[in-house]
Amino acid sequence: MSSFTHEDITFVCNNKYETEHLLVKGTDIRLLMLQLTSAPLIGRKVALPASVNTLANQVFEAIEGATQQGLNPFVAVTAADRFFESFTSFWRCLFTLGLQKAASELWSLVLGWTLDWEAKHSARIHKGTPLFFLGATLIDQGDADAGFLFVYNAMEEDKAWSRTLSMPNRYKLSPAYKTATIQDKTDNFLYISFVRPIREAIELYVQSFRNLTGASLTLNDIQARFLDNPDLEEVVFFFVYNMHLHVERNRFKQFSRLYENDFGKLKKLDSIFNMCLVIEETLQYRFSKSGATYYISDGIMDLGRNKGWIPAGESKNEFLDKLTNVNISGAPSQNVPVILTHNLTYQGTPLRPELSYLLLAWHLRNYGGHNIEAQDVLRQFYDQIFEWLMYALFLASQ
Numbered sequence: 552m553s554s555f556t557h558e559d560i561t562f563v564c565n566n567k568y569e570t571e572h573l574l575v576k577g578t579d580i581r582l583l584m585l586q587l588t589s590a591p592l593i594g595r596k597v598a599l600p601a602s603v604n605t606l607a608n609q610v611f612e613a614i615e616g617a618t619q620q621g622l623n624p625f626v627a628v629t630a631a632d633r634f635f636e637s638f639t640s641f642w643r644c645l646f647t648l649g650l651q652k653a654a655s656e657l658w659s660l661v662l663g664w665t666l667d668w669e670a671k672h673s674a675r676i677h678k679g680t681p682l683f684f685l686g687a688t689l690i691d692q693g694d695a696d697a698g699f700l701f702v703y704n705a706m707e708e709d710k711a712w713s714r715t716l717s718m719p720n721r722y723k724l725s726p727a728y729k730t731a732t733i734q735d736k737t738d739n740f741l742y743i744s745f746v747r748p749i750r751e752a753i754e755l756y757v758q759s760f761r762n763l764t765g766a767s768l769t770l771n772d773i774q775a776r777f778l779d780n781p782d783l784e785e786v787v788f789f790f791v792y793n794m795h796l797h798v799e800r801n802r803f804k805q806f807s808r809l810y811e812n813d814f815g816k817l818k819k820l821d822s823i824f825n826m827c828l829v830i831e832e833t834l835q836y837r838f839s840k841s842g843a844t845y846y847i848s849d850g851i852m853d854l855g856r857n858k859g860w861i862p863a864g865e866s867k868n869e870f871l872d873k874l875t876n877v878n879i880s881g882a883p884s885q886n887v888p889v890i891l892t893h894n895l896t897y898q899g900t901p902l903r904p905e906l907s908y909l910l911l912a913w914h915l916r917n918y919g920g921h922n923i924e925a926q927d928v929l930r931q932f933y934d935q936i937f938e939w940l941m942y943a944l945f946l947a948s949q
Contacts, residue, residue, distance in 0.1 A: 555622060560613035562630045568623035573633040575606065584637040596656045604664055610634045611668045611676055628677045628712050635661065635680035642684060651692045658685035679709045683727045687741050699792050702727050731788045732778045749794045756941040763904060768945055777948040786832045793825040797937060816926060819933045824919030826940040830912050833947040847916045851909045854946065860906055873898045879914050884928045886914050891935055908942040
């Protein structure tokens with residue numbers, strides 16, 4: 552064990568340069584924070600004593616001092632973690648009492664202090680913890696857009712500090728990364744409320760896909776080939792965001808009639824189009840290496856040729872000319888029911904199911920990219936459409 556002291560602040564580190572304890576005049580900061588936050592003013596916002604802000608500045612100055620003295624940067628990174636973790640007891644109290652707005656405002660307040668100090672000192676503090684917990688609290692409140700923004704920033708923060716530490720994969724141990732890639736790791740605050748429901752939904756789609764196609768696909772395969780693929784991190788994060796909205800939307804199936812208005816139809820178009828973008832990006836990663844413009848139709852043709860479902864050298868127009876009962880550029884009201892009922896032939900024989908799943912994605916990607924018109928068919932067949940788009944993604948990532 553070793554220690555570093557800057558005025559009243561001491562970092563106690565293990566032999567791996569990790570700060571295990573943060574002391575203020577010899578008192579563990581967790582005990583001190585319990586005392587300082589014992590009588591806060593709580594409403595829609597949280598008002599903490601000015602002494603907490605003063606303490607934050609002292610800790611940040613100690614972190615800067617450790618950096619200036621040339622200590623291993625892991626000391627500073629983990630000292631910041633210990634400081635921000637000292638707020639979690641108070642945060643959990645607010646969260647458990649149902650004071651969600653106050654719980655998120657606590658992290659906003661702490662994050663604001665940190666950003667102010669950084670701006671004044673032209674220095675950086677590792678902010679992964681407050682960014683993640685602010686995002687997690689907002690997601691729990693139902694604000695997925697803001698919540699995902701902060702979780703993503705937490706992951707980027709962890710990634711940047713991992714590079715500084717010359718430990719480029721360390722960020723994958725963080726709860727932000729585990730959330731963004733829906734890792735089956737229970738040591739994550741968002742596992743039960745966020746990760747597990749998405750994994751369960753995907754597992755059901757995988758089982759259905761296996762039954763229909765005879766494929767030996769498993770959720771672990773999806774994790775290895777798609778969710779854990781470092782080259783598809785942004786695509787995966789967008790997919791997880793869209794899956795979260797899909798799962799949350801399906802919680803209210805008993806009120807399905809309330810989705811029959813034009814806004815509900817447009818939200819379903821948005822969900823469908825987002826899935827098509829994920830499929831397109833996955834196909835582009837798999838087949839396009841030139842950097843040239845690459846469309847979902849290019850990817851589907853490449854995949855079809857790769858699997859032997861489409862003859863080598865056959866162009867898109869030749870393929871489409873051999874299909875019956877579908878006009879790929881037509882309206883979903885005409886094409887979607889035909890595709891979903893497998894009422895298509897290719898060269899006079901029934902179109903194989905895998906190509907039907909991909910053709911649906913092709914059609915809806917083209918439609919969604921150029922139209923925002925509310926379509927009854929997208930509401931009426933939404934569940935089956937989404938399921939088939941999941942199948943198309945499985946094929947794209949195999």
